Amino acid sequence: MTVTLADVAARAQVSPATVSRVLNGNYPVAASTRERVLRAVDELDYVLNGPASALAAATSDLVGILVNDIADPFFGIMAGAIQSEIGGPGGRAGGERLAVVCNTGGSPERELTYLTLLQRQRAAAVVLTGGAVEDQPHAAAVAAKLRKLADAGTRIVLCGRPPAPDTDAVALTFDNRGGGRELTEHLIRLGHRRLGYIAGPEERTTTRHRLEGHRAALAAAGIEEDPRWTVHGPYDRRAGYEATLELLRRDPTLTAVVAANDSVALGACAALRESGRRIPEDVSVAGFDDLPFSVDAVPSLTTVRLPLAEAGARAGRIAMGREEPPPGGIAMVRGELMVRGSSGVPRESSGVPRG
Amino acid sequence: MTVTLADVAARAQVSPATVSRVLNGNYPVAASTRERVLRAVDELDYVLNGPASALAAATSDLVGILVNDIADPFFGIMAGAIQSEIGGPGGRAGGERLAVVCNTGGSPERELTYLTLLQRQRAAAVVLTGGAVEDQPHAAAVAAKLRKLADAGTRIVLCGRPPAPDTDAVALTFDNRGGGRELTEHLIRLGHRRLGYIAGPEERTTTRHRLEGHRAALAAAGIEEDPRWTVHGPYDRRAGYEATLELLRRDPTLTAVVAANDSVALGACAALRESGRRIPEDVSVAGFDDLPFSVDAVPSLTTVRLPLAEAGARAGRIAMGREEPPPGGIAMVRGELMVRGSSGVPRESSGVPRG
DNA sequence: CCTCGAATAGAAAGCGCTTGCTGCAGTGCT
DNA sequence: AGCACTGCAGCAAGCGCTTTCTATTCGAGG
Numbered sequence: 001m002t003v004t005l006a007d008v009a010a011r012a013q014v015s016p017a018t019v020s021r022v023l024n025g026n027y028p029v030a031a032s033t034r035e036r037v038l039r040a041v042d043e044l045d046y047v048l049n050g051p052a053s054a055l056a057a058a059t060s061d062l063v064g065i066l067v068n069d070i071a072d073p074f075f076g077i078m079a080g081a082i083q084s085e086i087g088g089p090g091g092r093a094g095g096e097r098l099a100v101v102c103n104t105g106g107s108p109e110r111e112l113t114y115l116t117l118l119q120r121q122r123a124a125a126v127v128l129t130g131g132a133v134e135d136q137p138h139a140a141a142v143a144a145k146l147r148k149l150a151d152a153g154t155r156i157v158l159c160g161r162p163p164a165p166d167t168d169a170v171a172l173t174f175d176n177r178g179g180g181r182e183l184t185e186h187l188i189r190l191g192h193r194r195l196g197y198i199a200g201p202e203e204r205t206t207t208r209h210r211l212e213g214h215r216a217a218l219a220a221a222g223i224e225e226d227p228r229w230t231v232h233g234p235y236d237r238r239a240g241y242e243a244t245l246e247l248l249r250r251d252p253t254l255t256a257v258v259a260a261n262d263s264v265a266l267g268a269c270a271a272l273r274e275s276g277r278r279i280p281e282d283v284s285v286a287g288f289d290d291l292p293f294s295v296d297a298v299p300s301l302t303t304v305r306l307p308l309a310e311a312g313a314r315a316g317r318i319a320m321g322r323e324e325p326p327p328g329g330i331a332m333v334r335g336e337l338m339v340r341g342s343s344g345v346p347r348e349s350s351g352v353p354r355g
Numbered sequence: 356m357t358v359t360l361a362d363v364a365a366r367a368q369v370s371p372a373t374v375s376r377v378l379n380g381n382y383p384v385a386a387s388t389r390e391r392v393l394r395a396v397d398e399l400d401y402v403l404n405g406p407a408s409a410l411a412a413a414t415s416d417l418v419g420i421l422v423n424d425i426a427d428p429f430f431g432i433m434a435g436a437i438q439s440e441i442g443g444p445g446g447r448a449g450g451e452r453l454a455v456v457c458n459t460g461g462s463p464e465r466e467l468t469y470l471t472l473l474q475r476q477r478a479a480a481v482v483l484t485g486g487a488v489e490d491q492p493h494a495a496a497v498a499a500k501l502r503k504l505a506d507a508g509t510r511i512v513l514c515g516r517p518p519a520p521d522t523d524a525v526a527l528t529f530d531n532r533g534g535g536r537e538l539t540e541h542l543i544r545l546g547h548r549r550l551g552y553i554a555g556p557e558e559r560t561t562t563r564h565r566l567e568g569h570r571a572a573l574a575a576a577g578i579e580e581d582p583r584w585t586v587h588g589p590y591d592r593r594a595g596y597e598a599t600l601e602l603l604r605r606d607p608t609l610t611a612v613v614a615a616n617d618s619v620a621l622g623a624c625a626a627l628r629e630s631g632r633r634i635p636e637d638v639s640v641a642g643f644d645d646l647p648f649s650v651d652a653v654p655s656l657t658t659v660r661l662p663l664a665e666a667g668a669r670a671g672r673i674a675m676g677r678e679e680p681p682p683g684g685i686a687m688v689r690g691e692l693m694v695r696g697s698s699g700v701p702r703e704s705s706g707v708p709r710g
Numbered sequence: 711c712c713t714c715g716a717a718t719a720g721a722a723a724g725c726g727c728t729t730g731c732t733g734c735a736g737t738g739c740t
Numbered sequence: 741a742g743c744a745c746t747g748c749a750g751c752a753a754g755c756g757c758t759t760t761c762t763a764t765t766c767g768a769g770g
Contacts, residue, residue, distance in 0.1 A: 002507060004756060015720045020758060027759090030718060045503070050475040051415060052756035054406035055725050062476075070438070070456065071431035080425045083458045087465065098472045100455030101425065103438045110442065117453045120405040121417075148400070152357065237647055266651040273653070292592055296621040298628070298653035359726060370750045375728060382729085385748060407726035410755050713770080720763075725756105732751075739743080 003046045012040035023048060054122060059153070061097040063319060064118040064126040066111060070103040072235065073291050074261065078129050078159060078312035085316025086125075097124065097320075106201070108138040115145045118154070125155040125319040128169075129312075131206030132161050143167050159315035160306075162205050163330050170318055170325040172311050172333055176206055176288075179304035179335035180213025183286050184258060186302070186337060188221045191346050192256040192284060195223075196247040197230045198240055198268060200260040207232070207260060210288060214258055226251065235260060240267025248275055255283060255346035262287035262294045265301055269342070280344030290338055299341030306335045358401045367395035378403060409477060414508070416452040418674060419473040419481040421466060425458040427590065428646050429616065433484050433514060433667035440671030441480075452479065452675075461556070463493040470500045473509070480510040480674040483524075484667075486561030487516050498522050514670035515661070517560050518685050525673050525680040527666050527688055531561055531643075534659035534690035535568025538641050539613060541657070541692060543576045546701050547611040547639060550578075551602040552585045553595055553623060555615040562587070562615060565643060569613060581606065590615060595622025603630055610638060610701035617642035617649045620656055624697070635699030645693055654696030661690045 009016040014033060021027040022037040029037075040046075054060035063086050067075035079101045086099040102114040111133075118126055126149060132139065146156050146167045156169035163171040187195060197214055200207035211230070218225050228250040233239030240259055244267065247254060257272070259265035265287030269279055277283050279299055287294055290305035311333050317323035364371040369388060376382040377392040384392075395401075409415035418441050422430035434456045441454040457469040466488075473481055481504060487494065501511050501522045511524035518526040542550060552569055555562035566585070573580050583605040588594030595614055599622065602609060612627070614620035620642030624634055632638045634654055642649055645660035666688050672678035 005758095006756080016757075017721080017759080018719060021719090024758080028718065033719080047471060047474050049410070049477070049756050050472075051406040051409035051477060052725090053758075055404070055410050055727085055755090056757040056759080058725070058758090060406060061472075064455075069431075070425070070435045071428055073426055073428055073431070076424075076426035076428070076431050080458055080460070083425070084460070087468075096468060096472055098455075098457070098469075098476065100419075100453075100457060102453070102455060103435055105435070105439070113442075113451060114453075116402060117405075117416075117451055119402050121453065122404070122406060237651055263648070266648055269653075270651045293618070293621055293648050296592055296625045297651075298624075360728095361726080371727075372729075372751080373749060376749090379728080383748065388749080404726055407755090408728075410725090410757085411727040411729085413728090413755070711770100714768090716766090716768105718763100718765080721761090723758105723760085725758085728753105728755085730751105730753090733749085735746100735748090737744105737746080739745095740741105 003044045008040045008044055008046050012037045060122045062121050062123045063097050063099045064123050065101040066104055066128045067101055068104055068106045068130045074289055077308040081309040081312030082127050082316040085313050086320055108133045119149050123154050127157045127159055127315050127319050128161055129159045131204040134203045155319050157315045157319045159311055170329045172315055172331050174306055175332050175334045176209035177213040180210035181217045182337045183304050184214045184217035187256050194254050195256040196254045198243040198259045198264050199232045200235045202232050237263045237267035240264030241271045244268040244271035258286045262289045262291045262303055279342055284343040286343055302340045302343035303338050304335040305338050358399045363395045363399055363401050367392045415477045417476050417478045418452050418454045419478045420456040421459055421483045422456055423459055423461045423485045429644055432663040436664040436667030437482050437671040440668050463488045474504050478509050482512045482514055482670050482674050483516055484514045486559040489558045510674050512670045512674045514666055525684045527670055527686050529661055530687050530689045531564035532568040535565035536572045537692045538659050539569045539572035542611050549609050550611040551609045553598040553614045553619050554587045555590045557587050592618045592622035595619030596626045599623040599626035613641045617644045617646045617658055634697055639698040641698055657695045657698035658693050659690040660693050
């Protein structure tokens with residue numbers, strides 16, 4: 001039924017070994033023989049049996065990319081960049097590697113499940129993107145899994161995620177804390193003193209770091225934070241919408257709303273607008289990530305640009321062994337403050353901004 | 356070094372065959388034996404060797420999802436929905452299947468490459484999402500590949516893509532033509548007579564169908580289309596921005612701009628705004644897809660909602676054999692016109708709208 | 711003309727798992 | 741007691757490929 005290596009060998013009048021070597025190209029084969037084999041491959045429309053080859057060679061050409069939410073462009077952009085560096089030439093059998101993205105949906109269990117599945121497939125490399133869950137037992141389980149994968153020869157790269165302790169995984173970490181701090185500093189500089197904060201889901205490193213940056217900025221400016229000013233929720237527009245309504249209910253005098261990311265900020269804008277507030281005249285809004293749509297928001301969104309594509313590409317290259325890991329296996333990737341239309345001097349304090 | 360089935364068997368004092376059967380759960384094994392085996396698996400931290408198992412069983416638990424652009428939520432949402440139906444229980448070995456998404460970047464070659472890679476892995480199923488490229492030889496090559504995959508037992512489902520002739524692939528097709536027509540009919544009803552159209556990349560079915568719907572609406576209303584009113588470009592905001600500028604240059608009197616999708620529409624809005632035009636007072640704008648951010652645009656976007664998540668989920672279930680394919684293997688999935696703030700009665704013709 | 715080594719091809723032993731078939735108790739019949 | 745079953749476990753034959761080791765050929769040097 002299906003064509004096998006042996007069929008090709010028979011047709012090309014050579015041994016299976018020779019066909020294998022032609023296909024893998026890591027052993028001298030006479031040009032004439034090679035050509036004959038390739039012709040047979042073509043004529044028979046032969047496709048290598050991946051599992052068999054992986055079994056025999058004890059390696060596979062699968063590379064896994066784990067993302068928290070595939071519907072979120074934040075991950076989509078990174079995943080695309082990673083994949084583009086992996087699909088390219090440089091490997092065996094024509095250099096084709098199967099770069100696959102796995103959607104954990106933010107669930108720790110699924111994350112572990114996918115890791116096991118990839119381990120089962122003897123993946124050549126695994127890239128984990130985005131924030132991690134901070135639950136201690138789960139973090140330990142993931143670390144253990146990563147160690148086991150690494151032992152089995154799988155290269156591990158973290159992209160946009162904090163380093164995993166007790167692991168020799170390479171980490172390209174986003175400076176969420178620094179970015180969050182810069183963003184809030186910007187707002188403070190404009191004169192804001194009462195700032196609402198819409199945080200992401202609790203227990204996520206990304207959430208915590210961004211929030212810490214925000215608070216650090218407040219503290220540095222001597223602003224005492226009101227606990228009512230922080231609301232947690234998922235990283236989507238709807239959460240931003242609802243959280244903003246809640247924030248407004250708690251303290252209608254807020255002059256700025258800082259969102260955990262751009263999608264949340266968009267929802268916040270909608271809620272503010274519906275409540276009759278103008279942006280930024282009445283309330284300033286800030287996001288995080290600078291996703292493509294953010295510049296098109298009205299007003300365009302003040303946010304922190306993360307070099308998603310660059311970081312992803314780099315992670316991909318490192319995963320493929322085509323680029324040296326950063327010294328110490330850890331690199332901090334900084335964001336860039338993008339000041340745009342959604343942030344302005346607060347209404348009441350028309351005082352001259354210091355910045 | 357690595358633990359194998361035989362190691363587990365030895366530890367549990369049974370034969371490898373028994374361990375395999377416990378793990379696959381498709382053969383009667385006494386409860387006590389099963390328990391002993393499972394304990395051994397646990398103690399040794401055994402992980403099945405995927406390739407070996409795939410080779411022996413001649414099947415794998417890999418399911419491929421092909422998308423044109425993973426950074427686009429249009430695909431992300433579908434892929435997430437598909438994946439969520441596939442990851443669930445119902446399969447072998449604990450019901451875990453590795454659902455992987457492959458990013459073709461819209462390139463026909465990469466599409467073929469991924470298909471081959473999946474064929475090589477003996478994938479259990481493949482779901483192709485989004486519009487196809489209309490290039491004849493390529494379409495034939497894809498069809499041939501799909502046939503071969505199907506022959507090898509891989510289930511094929513098309514989601515948001517037109518049926519593939521000479522193939523028994525199940526197709527859930529979006530009614531792009533009907534949606535495009537409805538959208539333009541809506542604008543015509545409002546009184547628009549000079550409508551610009553920003554189409555997607557040529558040679559894509561999605562592009563063509565949406566454009567055809569648009570033109571059908573124009574024709575039905577007796578509006579003769581000016582060829583200058585159509586511009587082609589990629590499916591992203593930047594293309595929308597530039598195309599709109601171009602459109603305005605060609606005919607500054609346009610009263611409406613219909614975009615190939617929501618991202619493009621967003622870019623169009625930006626361009627219109629920069630050119631000093633108000634939306635919808637001066638120019639109406641319409642998108643397509645109704646992605647999550649569209650409702651938050653200002654003004655909110657009139658568009659056609661496609662049930663991306665529902666269609667994806669259904670495709671996933673069909674791919675897993677958990678739902679009957681539609682009769683004839685083909686189903687048309689309709690969109691829903693979402694009239695929102697970005698479309699209005701054109702300036703000059705303050706005539707009473709007919710709709 | 712013979713020898714030696716480089717270059718190239720083949721033989722064969724697995725890689726770790728699945729599964730058809732066989733074997734062997736124990737059970738319920740006659 | 742003898743028999744046909746049923747239920748459960750093991751044997752062993754691969755699945756299709758890679759790779760080590762071995763064989764062959766051929767050209768060059770002695």
